[in-house]
Amino acid sequence: MIIAIDGPAAAGKGTLARRIAGALGLPYLDTGLLYRAVGRLVLDANGDPADPEVAAAAALRLKAQDLARSDLRGGPADKAASQVASIPAVRSALLAFQRDFGQRHGAVLDGRDIGTIIFPNADIKFFVTASLDARTARRHAELLGRGEAISANDVRNDLVSRDEADANRKAAPLKPAGDAIIFDTTGLDADAAFRLALDMIRARTGAAP
Numbered sequence: 001m002i003i004a005i006d007g008p009a010a011a012g013k014g015t016l017a018r019r020i021a022g023a024l025g026l027p028y029l030d031t032g033l034l035y036r037a038v039g040r041l042v043l044d045a046n047g048d049p050a051d052p053e054v055a056a057a058a059a060l061r062l063k064a065q066d067l068a069r070s071d072l073r074g075g076p077a078d079k080a081a082s083q084v085a086s087i088p089a090v091r092s093a094l095l096a097f098q099r100d101f102g103q104r105h106g107a108v109l110d111g112r113d114i115g116t117i118i119f120p121n122a123d124i125k126f127f128v129t130a131s132l133d134a135r136t137a138r139r140h141a142e143l144l145g146r147g148e149a150i151s152a153n154d155v156r157n158d159l160v161s162r163d164e165a166d167a168n169r170k171a172a173p174l175k176p177a178g179d180a181i182i183f184d185t186t187g188l189d190a191d192a193a194f195r196l197a198l199d200m201i202r203a204r205t206g207a208a209p
């Protein structure tokens, strides 16, 4: 079974995807990490993440251990990820890995284009959203928890500019698949969102538990 979870930044995709994968015994892939790691490789080499040749070369030399780095989140990494993600050659270099991952044993994958491009025939597709206020509060708490000193206003501005870039790019823009369930998690905590999503998965696919 393939479960696709897409949506804007800080909507709670990762937490939801990880819990669904655990409940259904499926592997989980956070596809944002792929773009984050490519952006990081470019930054490490003092390159420009918006340069298509440099970014595509980094995508081709990406290794599994790059995904486990501890510096893939936070301001510069977020922006670099979004920049490399707008480059078609980067996206095509990462496509086979994502499809292979899912096809091996089924999977839950979260990202921006899982239901539209990577697995258009996914068994179930969620487009997870939340209000900008809710997403700002969640990401701000996450960053403060990691010891980053950043204002809520800066977090909000970063989310808005990344979402705009992701939604307006030509290559695999952020948008719900026609057959996606739009799942607004504003006002839902992680437990409530998980329970509701599991109910929808059961209703649509008959999957246990």
Ligand code: CDP
Pocket: 008, 009, 010, 011, 014, 031, 032, 033, 035, 036, 078, 081, 082, 083, 085, 086, 110, 111, 112, 113, 114, 162, 166
């Ligand atoms: O965790 P958050 O929602 O902030 O971001 P993420 O899912 O880790 O994705 C980081 C960036 O990678 C996004 O802003 C997108 O530009 C890009 N991305 C993408 O283009 N396609 C995906 N399938 C996943 C991420």
